[in-house]
Amino acid sequence: MTYTLDQFCADAHAAMAKDSGSAGRDEIRVHLEKLLINQDFVAEHLSAQGSGKSLLYHDKEFDFYVMAHGTDAGNRKGKPHDHGASWAVYGQATGLTNMTVWNRTDDGSQDGHAELSEDNTFPLMPGKAALFDTGVIHSTAHPEPARWVRVTGTDLDTIERYAYDPERQVMKRMTPA
Numbered sequence: 001m002t003y004t005l006d007q008f009c010a011d012a013h014a015a016m017a018k019d020s021g022s023a024g025r026d027e028i029r030v031h032l033e034k035l036l037i038n039q040d041f042v043a044e045h046l047s048a049q050g051s052g053k054s055l056l057y058h059d060k061e062f063d064f065y066v067m068a069h070g071t072d073a074g075n076r077k078g079k080p081h082d083h084g085a086s087w088a089v090y091g092q093a094t095g096l097t098n099m100t101v102w103n104r105t106d107d108g109s110q111d112g113h114a115e116l117s118e119d120n121t122f123p124l125m126p127g128k129a130a131l132f133d134t135g136v137i138h139s140t141a142h143p144e145p146a147r148w149v150r151v152t153g154t155d156l157d158t159i160e161r162y163a164y165d166p167e168r169q170v171m172k173r174m175t176p177a
């Protein structure tokens with residue numbers, strides 16, 4: 001049976017109701033992988049979407065967001081960033097995302113200064129989803145046009161979070177204070 005966006009949103013809500021911590025977030029990741037193989041969903045909500053993002057669902061009780069994302073550019077590379085006090089599940093629909101996880105190696109005592117070392121890089125392929133839990137710093141790269149779904153614990157545009165420049169060893173707040 002085809003697994004629909006409505007079913008995914010209901011299952012994600014139920015997962016949060018059961019456990020809003022890491023276990024519930026990982027359950028959302030598992031459910032998202034079922035949605036990503038629904039080609040009707042991909043055609044309707046992702047293929048039609050160009051570069052940029054659009055809202056698929058906002059859960060009013062638990063405040064998580066389900067967003068459709070896309071890029072039609074080739075070789076798009078993002079900066080390392082955190083998700084503040086929130087978390088994110090990334091699920092690939094088409095193309096691929098090269099995910100890099102970074103470790104912060106300084107003690108955070110110097111304002112605006114951050115030292116990062118690369119931990120690992122893996123390709124997130126269509127039908128696969130990955131959880132980046134609270135505190136994880138990652139970067140994304142899209143060597144080709146791609147579509148993906150991102151589920152976040154809250155609206156990331158409204159919370160304190162940072163982007164990092166590993167070469168210059170600086171960090172900068174992404175959202176207004």
Ligand SMILES: [Fe+2]
Pocket residue numbers: 081082083088132138
């Ligand atoms: Fe992210």
